[in-house]
Amino acid sequence: MTISAKLMRSTTDFSDFISACIAAIGNDYVLTAEPEKASFLTDQRRRFTGQAIAVVKPGSTAEVAAIVRLCNQFNVPIVPQGGNTGLVLGSVPDRSGNAIVLSLGRLNRVRAVDPVNHTMTVEAGCILQNLQEAALAVERLLPLSLAAEGSCTIGGNLATNAGGTAVLRYGNTRELCLGxxxxxxxxxxxxxxxxxxxxxxxxxxxxxxxxxxGTLGIITAAVMKIFPVPKAQLTALVALQTPAQALRLLTLAQGHCGAALTGFELMSDLCLQLVARHMPQLTFPFSARHPHYVLLELSDSESEAHASTMLESLLASALENKICQDAVLAISAAQSKTLWRWRESISSAQAREGKNIKHDVSLPISRIAEFITVTDALLQASFPECRNVTFGHLGDGNLHYNVSPAIGYSEELFLSHQSSINLVVHDSVHQFGGSISAEHGIGALKREELLRYKSAVEIGLMKTIKQALDPHNLMNPGKVI
Known part of the structure; x- marks a missing residue:
């Protein structure tokens, strides 16, 4: 950046910049008062609050482009933001106060639905759950599903290549996007x-x-794949002794059910204990506790009877071969929803329990059981005050290997060990051939760690692309690289 460019970032120039933004999109959509900006500046976990010149809310792609051109003119960095549900500080500004937050919430139209082509064209600010409902209105399925679907936006899902619970069958967000x-x-x-x-x-x-x-450009709209609605969706919760048994069950399920296997979620007993403690309205599905559980779901295009036969055959075989100890099969949509609530409430229950350290990692599926055993032991050896809250999308190799402090242990002291705990976990992930970010992204939180685990060639290529597309480093600076 030149000296003259740096001098442009003065209070006077910010005032001129604000006036130009107001002229471009209207006074009501350029927020400068601190109370108006507040909710856009703090991350979803309430761990970090940044500063911004303004929160700018364009209402069309043309207005987004106009704001970006003004940011180039005045040399103002841009932090794109959707639902602000991210966990790695990717959608909030830093504390310099030199950037704007560009909120895409007003770009919330479904532009077209083509049930014959099995596509829907949607704007970046559309809430994911609203898009799921729009697809169902034409008897189609948008299979992207995650816990934050009531508030996250499709633009944010695309910007982070979100995964969710149906990746095993339908793929992650990248695979669901055509244009x-x-x-x-x-x-x-x-x-x-x-x-x-x-x-x-x-x-x-x-x-x-x-x-x-958002480090290379701002996604404003997308063409997403949609699919025929399954004739039946069946859910079962299976109790097991070890993650190794869960892998055996996964192999068995893939052999029995093929592409009908849509979800395969691993949860430790501590996960469900936390849910039971903080959501007492839920009735525990089993008469006894077990070390681990798998929530699996089938989506069948033939009939409910066909799906039931597959699932019952799978569970009978798993019990006969002593792969699992018990199983609960949902016999109604309401029961299925209740079983999924146990899975989807884990993060919320852990948050209510207190502060925790999150790890969103991916591993070769075949090595997940060994990774859990080895890494649990490494953490207990160095940090015996840790409780491992392990759950995730076992079918696609994505674990949320979260760590909470022991009951009564100081949260402040626990969080003071965060860097050391991250090092133990991420070094183990690397040793097992995994990735330190499966579906949450890098943001600002993992930017320095990325340098430790990516090769110099990969980092060099990423920097080359960044420099080519964003030579002035205005697009979400300080994130990813």
Whole structure:
């Protein structure tokens, strides 16, 4: 950055910049008062609060482009934000106060639904749950599903390449997206909203922006895949002794059910103990406790009877081969929803229990059981005050290997060990051939750790792409790299 560019970041220039933004999108959508900005500046876990010149809320792609061009003119960094549900400080500004938050919440239209092409074209600010409902209205399924779906936005899902509970069958957000509309760092509009399964016309620019966390450009709209609604969805909760048994059950389930196996979620007993403690309205499904549980779901395109036969055969075989100790099969949609509440309430229950250290990691599926055994032992050896709250999407190799302090242990003292605990966990992940971020992204929280685990060649290529697309480093600076 030149000296003259640095001098542009003065209070006077900010005032001129604010006036230009108001002229571009209207006074009501440029928030400068501290109370108006407050909810946009603090991360979802309430651990960090940044500062911003303003929160700017454009209402169209053209207005997003106009704001980006003004940011180039005045040399103002941009922090794109959707539902602000991220966990790695990717969607909040730093404390310098030199950036704007560009909120995409007003870009919330479903532009088109094509049930024959099995696509829907949607704007980045659409709430994920609303899109699920829009798909169901035409008897189609948008399979992306995660705990924050009532508040996260599809733009944020794309920016972080979100996973969720149905990756095993349908893939993550990248695999569900066919085309993007993007405002570049220069304020130009890349119009790539093509609903094509095959388009081999050069570099796949779409995949550059998905998972880039707003550091290369701003996703404003997308073409998403939708699918026929399954004829039946059946859910079972299975009790097991070890994660190794869960892997045996996964292999058995894939053999019995094939592509019908939609979800396969591993949960330790401590996870369900926390849910039972903080959500006492839920009745524990088993008469006795077990060390581990798997929540599995089948989505069948034939019939409920066909799905029931598959699931009952699977569970009978698992019990006969002593892979599991007990199982509960949901016999209604309400019971299925209740079983899923046990899984989906884990993060909330852990938050109510107190402060914790989160690890969103992925591993080769075959090595997950060994990773848990080894890493649990490493943590207990160095930090005996830890309680491991281990759960996640076993079917696609994604673990939420979270750590809470022992009951009565000082939270402040526990969090003072966060860097050391992260080092133990992430070094173990690396040794097992895994990744330190499976679906939450890098943001600002894991940026320095990325340098430890990515090769110099990979980091160099990422920096080259960043420099080529955002040479002035205005797009979400300080995030990812």
């Amino acid at each position: 993007l509309e993007v405002v570049t760092a220069q304020g130009e509009i890349m119009e790539g909203l093509r609903g094509l399964r095959k388009d081999n016309t050069g570099y796949d620019l779409r995949d550059l922006f998905i998972g880039a966390e």
